[in-house]
Amino acid sequence: MSIRHAVLAALLEGEASGYDLAKRFDVSVANFWHASPQQLYAELPRLEAAGLISGQTVRQQGRPDKRVYRLSGQGSDELAAFVSSPSRPTAIRDDLMVKVQAAEVADSAPLIAALEERAGHAERRSALYQQLLDAMLAGRSERDYLRVADRVGPYLTCVRGRTFEQENLSWYRWTAETLQARRDSVS
Amino acid sequence: MSIRHAVLAALLEGEASGYDLAKRFDVSVANFWHASPQQLYAELPRLEAAGLISGQTVRQQGRPDKRVYRLSGQGSDELAAFVSSPSRPTAIRDDLMVKVQAAEVADSAPLIAALEERAGHAERRSALYQQLLDAMLAGRSERDYLRVADRVGPYLTCVRGRTFEQENLSWYRWTAETLQARRDSVS
DNA sequence: GCGAGCATGTAAGTCGTTACATGATTCT
DNA sequence: AGAATCATGTAACGACTTACATGCTCGC
Structure with missing residues (x-):
């Protein structure tokens, strides 16, 4: 699967920028998946191009602009299909x-x-x-x-x-x- | 690190062919690392070229020939250096x-x-x-x-x-x- | 005859890590 | 003055997965 569905699941918590998501992946999402900021910044435009999330650029004062993403209807459908798909066992890798x-x-x-x-x-x-x-x-x-x-x-x-x-x-x-x-x- | 040191550690149990190692990675080594047979077959010649293991072809009757590998002195040294090197935390990824x-x-x-x-x-x-x-x-x-x-x-x-x-x-x-x-x- | 076990590989593609790159603002 | 936070990306490399490829023997 990879990071794709983990991002969609993380966006169920609410809309977020790449930067926000990086923090979310360090705290709550870290229970079950890890992702570097670089991975997120690379993945988000791909998910948007695929129509699974929609982004909106937000102007800020005294801070860089940011792009805030939220789950689209298609993204929800994709996530639902994923939830119902089969999984294979995992082991510790350390x-x-x-x-x-x-x-x-x-x-x-x-x-x-x-x-x-x-x-x-x-x-x-x-x-x-x-x-x-x-x-x-x-x-x-x-x-x-x-x-x-x-x-x-x-x-x-x-x-x-x-x-x-x-x-x-x-x-x-x-x-x-x-x-x-x-x-x-x-x- | 990757599979490299996991293979060296697995060879501490004794010499093994790629096929043997694949089984070992499915049983005892599976506690902490997973590797597909394909990964092992690709890695073993590389480890041998690097002088960390040495292989010997064994002729068999009624079965295909096999190549049996064991840890070299250099391989032991490499493993010792690895054991003493720093590690970073892991999380579940599932x-x-x-x-x-x-x-x-x-x-x-x-x-x-x-x-x-x-x-x-x-x-x-x-x-x-x-x-x-x-x-x-x-x-x-x-x-x-x-x-x-x-x-x-x-x-x-x-x-x-x-x-x-x-x-x-x-x-x-x-x-x-x-x-x-x-x-x-x-x- | 068929499946399981023995035995080894290549090639393509996906996924992930690390290093590089930039730049403003706020806190100490 | 320097560190931390906010904010986003690219490029190169390394690691891993999946599909393809072959062929013999033994037990049922």
């Missing part, structure tokens, strides 16, 4: 796990440091997702929210993101400790 | 999550079916990883194993894979139930 797999071939100190850094990242991410979830709930219970809210997609995916980062955090820590214990016992 | 995010724009029946199918996949995967873990332990406790085993990398990454698939399973089921409940309440 540099750091390759490094852990091969841990024995090198001094483990830098790897342990990298794991600790990642643990910090995962902790910040899971806290961020928790904040987003609380904001969506706005005081309601999850049970009620899932019954009555207009859109539950963003909530559901954000829960997956939070759990993923929590599991990352605990795995990073455990792995770092395990490797450290082995270092200690060697010396 | 079609199906994009679809859940956009669930409201389409009829949810096909999406629910897709989630249930995925749940089955996740369940099989997590059972497979559990088997691999049990095989590595070979009756020992995890605590002992992690202290005394020659290589702990494969165990550590496999644990992450198992947890990931377990969390997938429970999220797929919960998401399917939530969407189903909303279908029921609309009608």
Whole structure:
């Protein structure tokens, strides 16, 4: 699929410029898809040419002009067709796990440091997702929210993101400790 | 990085042909990296040309000849340098999550079916990883194993894979139930 | 006879990353 | 004065997917 449908899904949150979308892909959309600003700036004109989104240039004072895009009817149809299409399984794909797999071939100190850094990242991410979830709930219970809210997609995916980062955090820590214990016992 | 270092790490398990590696990437390595056979067949000659692996053609009876590769000294060095190099965070990247995010724009029946199918996949995967873990332990406790085993990398990454698939399973089921409940309440 | 497994590749096309490039305004 | 934010793009390269291509053996 690629970025195309991820952009359409992100625009369900409301119209946005390329710059806005880049931020959205760094926060809420980051649960399930990543995209660089360059990718977005390249993709948006293509989506517009295909009629899936419509853009409007907005003049600003004291700031550069920007082009704001929103989902078109055709874009909604395309997204609906995508939602109903089959998917294939995904797996984790992570540099750091390759490094852990091969841990024995090198001094483990830098790897342990990298794991600790990642643990910090995962902790910040899971806290961020928790904040987003609380904001969506706005005081309601999850049970009620899932019954009555207009859109539950963003909530559901954000829960997956939070759990993923929590599991990352605990795995990073455990792995770092395990490797450290082995270092200690060697010396 | 790409597939390059994943292949070197996979060869730590012992020498293998392209065909063998493709299977290895489908089972144990699948915890953290995916590669198609085509990618491997293209990459192996490149790694050999770079001196990171060495290949030997093996004649077989009643079967096609094959080329078996193993890690060279240079390959080990390269892998060690990689293990000590910095990494950047990864996130989940999943079609199906994009679809859940956009669930409201389409009829949810096909999406629910897709989630249930995925749940089955996740369940099989997590059972497979559990088997691999049990095989590595070979009756020992995890605590002992992690202290005394020659290589702990494969165990550590496999644990992450198992947890990931377990969390997938429970999220797929919960998401399917939530969407189903909303279908029921609309009608 | 047919499908599954063994065994390896090429070619085309799509997708994604990184580096380069610009320029105003606001905050410290 | 320098960094961060707003705002958008191009070009080159590297990575990955999909389709095409071949052919033998073993078990059912």
